[in-house]
Amino acid sequence: MCSIMAAPSWLLLCLLRGAIAAAPASEPGPPQVCSACCAGSVRNSSAVAAFCGARTGAQLLGRCCLEREAVVGLDLGNCSLHQLCPCFQEASTAIVIDLTINPLEHLPEDAFRGFTQLQTLALPAELDCPGGSNVWENITTQGSNRICHSQRNSCNGSGGLGWLCPEDSLCAPDGPGLHLCLCEGPYHGYKCLRKGNFPYLMFYGTLGAVTTTLSILVWVTQRRKVKAL
Template sequence: MAVPSWLLVCLLRGAIAAASEPNPPHICSGCCAGSVRNSSAVAAFCGAREGAELLGRCCLEKEAVVGLDLGNCSLHQLCPSFQEASTAIVIDLTINSLEPPPEDAFRGFTQLQTLALPAELDCPGGSNVWDNVTTQGSSRICHSQRNPCNGSGGFGWLCPEDSFCTPDGPGLHLCLCEGPYHGYKCLRQGTFPYLMFYGTLGAVTTGLSILLWVTQRRKVKAL
């Protein structure tokens, strides 16, 4: 039985529309059900940003998470997908019995400017890496994370020569090699020898393959 052409067109359009729809990050609905609470700072933040939209527990802007509300979610630990919100500017984790998160739980959260936590938890990196820390009832609010590479007390001095310090989250930093330097402690100069590396790797792989083929062939003949 032939399928009507109009039905094929409808199915094709539906498939194209489904493929073009963006897949929201798992953190927006897979960690805590419901939507952003009206009382959360995320709701006010998202409403004031042009082009931002609420989806599940997230405020999205061009498919990136800029706000995350996981308040009152009965959480004891941060979700495995928490790193999906590393682009967030505002995060609300209040009204949860959270255990102290690991030191690098906020690694990569370089845009984070407002973090609301249960009052019994300290701001990640310590109070000294935030411009302002306030307590409001049962909540602790960490405002405006500082650049850990700036100032006399920064971590820039820990970076080796021919490298520079860059922020990697609250109280966290990275040392990146400058210019032509690369490798351990940025001691090597020049571009990485890709041709030599892959050429040697290919030669070794080919040699091992031939050796195994010959060995296995001898075993087969012996049988």
């Protein structure tokens, strides 16, 4: 799959997130994927436990191995999962994931979109490694488990997906067998067909008005809550 992302779109997304983050909010807790998908803790027999123990500063929390509050390891083995839980994307920074001993019926094509750092993925033997065999340096079978080792860059090599990107764009990896096409230079918009300077004045003017309105709305809402208390 391929999606076209222009630089200004990223700017808009980041700035909107910044505006939301600036609003009064409670202190964020640990990622939900560490406990919401499966109860218990990382199993001693899981590769996640060994991986986490070898990394200085990493700590176990629920089913996760965390490093600077980011998920670097996720053990959802033996959790009776028929499908991946809704918050699975919170583990997109993971390097090691264990999904063994689960009756998983299917992995959606873009289930691992954004998992660019994933290097070890353990699956039930009935499932294929996401993206296919060409996406991984090595695939092994150990009993009832299939282990996908060392994710390759989907944009590199003769079989890479870079040819799917339009002119004036660059291919960027976006997970096993997935990629993004990022507009280059002065090009922007749909399929990077528009050329010229992006209308920053209009863009930031509109964004500023929207941000101000949202901030006032949040402030009024918070004031009402405080008065109600």
